[in-house]
Amino acid sequence: MNGKIGLRTVALTTAVLTVGAVAPAFASTIPDFMKLGFPNIVASTTVQAGQSATLQYGGLTVNIPQGAFSQTVKFELLEGQLSNFVSSVPTGQTPVVDFAFKVVNVLTNQLVAKFNKPVVVSYSGHDVSVNSKYWNITPSGNYASNPIAPVISGSTLKHGNAAAAVGWVITAPATSVANTTQPVTGVPLADWLTVGAVLVVGGALLLATKRKEV
């Protein structure tokens, strides 16, 4: 059991460090995700330089480690309506939760794109399973595969993010809605008309033939 937990810790640490390593790649653009599909602030805190903090909303918990920011920042957790992320969701998946960060340096009022240490997001919900996936949402609203697999333990998913250059969506495998096309929503009106017309014409022909014979 301890070995398992140890392994998960190592995996998560590796994940967050790797994300930290790739973070500078995102640093060139600093999108404001409040204008990009995540318009609602669901949790907010001011993080003093070098200090740690935790934000929570619903099943989401955001752990900001000590030293993640060298300046005092206002850290906001954003969400948008889940239905906005349905149209482009990868086949076989359905969105479960979406979120993004907005981090502002309180001294300069500038958006902060990258962090000194990865911020660890943890999502707990009955809809999380080992087949859940963690996606980046680009500023144009598209899904992009996150290079680091999340660490999933039971109904909790964890992932580290060292930048705020993308938003994120956690998905679960979509199941089929049984009997979707079972209802018969057509009516054989054309058949009724055809049968009726054939009978009328046939009957008329019979009567006409009989009259001719007379």
Add this chain to the structure above:
Amino acid sequence: MRRITSFLGIGMIVVGIVIILLVPLFFWQSKEGARALLKSSPAPIHIVLAQEQGILYPAPAPLMTSPKIGMPIGNLFISTIRLHAPIVEGTSDWQLRDAVGHLGGTPLPGAMGVSILAGHNVTFFHEIGQLRPGQLIQVKTGQGIFTFRVLNHQLLHVGETLSSTHFPMLALETCYPFNDWNLTPYRYIVEAALVKSALAKVA
């Protein structure tokens, strides 16, 4: 023999006319049946409370077991296509003649998951192909008033399925093509997400 031929000819004509008359009769019964359902059994909403809208999705209706087959469960309004139709539980020929039918086994409109409402392509759902993304659909049931926003549409072959969702969704389903006066193997589906809900007060 001549007499038999006469009877047969007249019989065929009479039966043929009766069968042809079934077509206007179907439309008349559908219209009158819907009118009676809308008049006699409005959705039993008592007090509707304003709900604080959720962030990921609005407050969903509580999950409950499906009502009895044939029981009226609410009304469907789509102003853009001037549709106001009763909704009954079940999707048999009888239910779909007079109303839009709720597919048993799927959640009621406004509850978590995909709720399927089926309607005939020659009556209630003849014009759902005109619905465009962003347009609104309103459903009133005993659980509240639910407003959905059209997301997209898709064409399924019989036997294919929709995917489940982790938020309240509505799917309107009808046979395709819309002008086909026969049974067809295709189903036109309009998918819409819940964007606003006002739940009825639980008695």
